[in-house]
Amino acid sequence: MYHCHWIALILSVVAARVAAVKIGIVGGGIGGASTALYIRRLFGDDADIELFEMGRLGGRLAVEELDGHRYEAGGSVIHTKNRCMMELIESLGLQTKPAMGGTFGLWNGRELVFTSSAWSAITSAKLLWRYGSDVFRLRRLLSATLAKFDGIYSLLDSGAAYDTVEDLIMAMDPSLVKLTGLPLSQYLKLSGFQEGFISELVTAVTLNNYGQRPDRLHALVGLVGLAGAGDELTSVLGGNYQVVERAVQQSGATLRSERVLAVEFTGESFLVTTGWAAEPDSRQTRSYDIVVVAAPQTEDQPSRVEWLGLPAPLQFPGTYHQLSVTFVEAQAMEMSALAARNVANMAYTRWYNRSPPDLRKIEHTEL
Ligand SMILES: Cc1cc2nc3c(=O)[nH]c(=O)nc-3n(C[C@H](O)[C@H](O)[C@H](O)COP(=O)(O)OP(=O)(O)OC[C@H]3O[C@@H](n4cnc5c(N)ncnc54)[C@H](O)[C@@H]3O)c2cc1C
Known part of the structure; x- marks a missing residue:
């Protein structure tokens, strides 16, 4: 009898050693x-x-199907500097396509106050005319911030791990933690950006990306959102x-x-x-x-x-901001191919409480 117990015990130890x-x-x-x-x-x-x-x-990576067409309804753009995501996409055998194309406009509730052009040189000239050098200064600021984010990959490769988000951001670059302590609008003002640039272009982008104004977002997440309106963006073909x-x-x-x-x-x-x-x-x-x-x-x-049964309660501070995604179906205007290239196919607005129309984003880009 004892003998049987021993066999059973040895078997369970062996099983414990080999079980996944x-x-x-x-x-x-x-x-x-x-x-x-x-x-x-x-x-x-x-x-x-x-x-x-x-x-x-x-x-939150989801597509919606409308009238037989599929559109991104959640996380739609992937920054090409996101090395983890880019490697994942490639290793899974998926293909990418440019996340956004075409032109955009800024809508003030009555009219488009700015429209980009299909030719980037013309868009740059128009931006320079309306916002001065702020657009180019913002590009430089975003590149510098993204370079700090880049620091995380060598740390991860060396096996580093972090207990909190603050520790992770601190490891990337301590100056990034400071950005979480003040609103984006204040940070940009302190950095010398013009009021009109912040209240028009920056506000339109943060409203579009996060449904929030730059005085409601801290500067780190705000800059991430602004990087998400740049041109180094991609998405997965098919969703x-x-x-x-x-x-x-x-x-x-x-x-x-x-x-x-x-x-x-x-x-x-x-x-x-x-x-x-x-x-x-x-x-x-x-x-x-x-x-x-x-x-x-x-x-x-x-x-x-x-x-x-945890030794200490877990803390999950904060709440989520609810974001609505609106799809607008409209009849495309009849126009020549040349004219069509210069019509904004995406409209941003900072006046989104004004009605009608309560238009925050029109995207015609199919997957
Ligand atoms: C409208 C929108 C636009 C966005 N745009 C971008 C963008 O352009 N670029 C970008 O990088 N990011 C974007 N994001 C953010 C990005 O989509 C998210 O950060 C990311 O998808 C979150 O992934 P996750 O796995 O952490 O959480 P989730 O995607 O929320 O996954 C959590 C999953 O857990 C499931 N779940 C929850 N509770 C339980 C439970 N008790 N039992 C079982 N299952 C449970 C949920 O159903 C869900 O599927 C966007 C988000 C939204 C909402």
């Missing part, structure tokens, strides 16, 4: 999907990965959400289309309870060695996870 580490990932957006893929690349068959997604894979879909596929993770209700630390493992709050019968609990939560957890998020 069970990893549960909550969230099927780019965060969760890339985590699954990188874990697989690093640990191969030593990881048994399960990924929970309560909605559709992609999260950015495919990065998520392919990453999950190639990671070999088991996809569980379930909502995670709670994560409990028992001292040895993590118990993940899934199901739908209104349906007690739908609840299931599974055990994992490691759990990665890649989904928003602030107080305002109805789908946030309940954390149990």
